[in-house]
Amino acid sequence: MISSFNPLQYEFFRHGLLAAILVGALCGFVGVYVVLRRMSYIGHGLAHAIFGGAVLSLAININFFIGAGIWALMAAALVHLIAHRRLVGADAAIGVVTTSSFAIGVAIVSTYRRFTRNIEAALFGNILGITQSDLWIIAAIALLVFLGIIIIRRQLLFSTFDPEVASAYGISTGWTDFVFILLLAITVLASTQILGVTLVAAAIVIPPVIARYLTRSFHTLLIVSPIIGALCGAVGMFLSYYLDISSAATIVLTAAALFLVVEVGLTLRKAFTA
C-alpha cells in the first residue's frame, strides 16, 4: 500500500527511477534502428536468450552482468552468423538460437530447483532491487552503446535504409550489422534486470513507434524516441508506486497508453482535416 505521498524519499525508488529513465532512453535510442530494420522480434528473442545466461550465472554463482553478458553476446553472434548464411531468414535464426537458450535456462531451473526468487526477477524484472553498483553498470552500458552507435551511425543509417547501395559504396554492411546486434544484446542485458525478459521488447519497440508518428526526420527520431522512452520510464515508475502495480508492467503500459493516445489523436486529426 501507499506508505508516503513522496516516493523520492526512498533510496530504492530513486535508484529504480534513475534506472528506468536510463534504460527507457537507451531502449528508445537503439529501438529506432530495431524498428526501422524490422527486427522487432530480435529484442524479444535476445531477452529470452539472456534468460539462459542469467540462470547459468546463478547456478555457477558468477555476476549476472558477466555471465549473462557473455551469453548474450554469444547468442547475438550466433543469430548473426546463421542469418547471414541466408539459407534461413533472420527470424528463423532468432527462433532457433533464442528459444534453445531459453530452454537451457528452464532446464537448469528444473534441475537445481532453487533461486526461484531470482528467476522471477529475471522473468518479470526487479527494478526496486537495483543497487548503486547496478546503476553504475547500467550507466556505463548506456554510455558504451550510445557511443558505439554514434560512431557507426552513418553506416548504420545507410545500411538500414538502402543496404545494397551502402555495400556498393564500400560500407561493410555485414560488420555494421554485427556490431549493431552486439550493441543490441548489451542493451537487452542492461534492460532485463529492470523490465524482465518478458517485457524488454516492448521498451525497445514502443517508443520509436510513437516517435515515428511524430517526426519525418531520421535524426529527429533519434532524439524524440529516447525522450519518450525515458519519459515512459519515469511516469511508469511513479504510477507503479501510487497504484501499487509491478513497475516493469506499469512502464510498458504507460508506453502502450501513450501509443494509443497518439494513434487515436492522429486518426481523429486525419478524420477532421479530411
Added chain:
Amino acid sequence: MSPDHHHVTDPHTGRGSLHPHGSMEPHGAQLQEVPLLEIDHVTSGYETGPVIQDVSIKIWRGQFVAVVGPNGGGKTTLLRTILGTIRPTGGKVALRGQPVTAGSLGRIGFVPQLETIDWNFPITVEEVILMGLYRKNHWLKRITKEDRVRLHEMMERLNLAGLGKRHIRELSGGQQQAAFLGRALLGEPDLILLDEPTAGLDIRSRDNVVHFLHEINHQGVAIILTAHDLNWVAAHLPWVICLNRRVIAEGRPPQVFNSEVLRETYRGEMVVFQHEGMIMVGERPHSL
C-alpha cells in the same frame, strides 16, 4: 563484345558514333588506353543460376549508354555485377583497370529503381543526399561546412532548393529521382549507374531527368542506365546495348533498333520506322 554480337561499331576505334552528343568519338576515346569499365566475358546471377552469360562490354570515360532488354533479361543483374554486390561466376569486371569488388569502386554513383525504396522510412531529402558522402568505413567522419555548402549547391542544381527538410515521399516522382541522383553525384563520381531512372515518371519529369543527365555527361561523367522505353532511348541517348542474358547488339540507336535485333532481344515482333528523322519502335498488333 561476344563474337555473335550484331557488330555495329567499335567504341574504342571510333568506327561509328559514340559521343554522347552525336560526334564520332567518345570523350577522348582515342586517347584512353584503359576503358573506364571493362566487363570481360562475365557470367553472373543468383543461387538459382546465371542470369547473364558471357557478357563483354567496354565503357569509356564520358560515355552515355542505355541498356535495354526484356524483364529478367539481366539489366539489373548487370548493374549489380558492375557494383560488385553480385560476384560473377565467370569472367572479370575491371574499373579503371582494377578488378571490382563491393566497396572497391571509389568514384561511382548508383541510383536504384525507385520502387525498391522504402518510402515509409523516416528520412528527409537532405538526409538522403548526404548519404552520398558516407563512403567506405569512415566511422568518425564529420559533415563539414564545406559538405553542407556542396549539399545546398547540389540541391539548387537539381531544383530541390527549399525541399531539404521534406520527407522523400512528399516529392513528385521527378524530384524523388533527382534526390537519389543527388546522392549519387555528391561523391563526385566519374561513372553513374541508374536502374530504370524513368520508370513511373511522366513525360515532363522524364525530360527533366534526361536533360540533367546530359548536363552531367557533358562534364565528363560516364553514365550507364537501364530503360524499358525504347522510343525515349532512341530520342535521347547516343549509345544502346540490347541485352537478353547476353549482349545481342550495341551501337547507336538507329543502327541497333531494327526488327531483327529487337526480335532477338525481346523474342517478339516489333515495328521500327522513322518519323521526321526519329526512330520509332512499336509493338506489332497480333491482328496484323
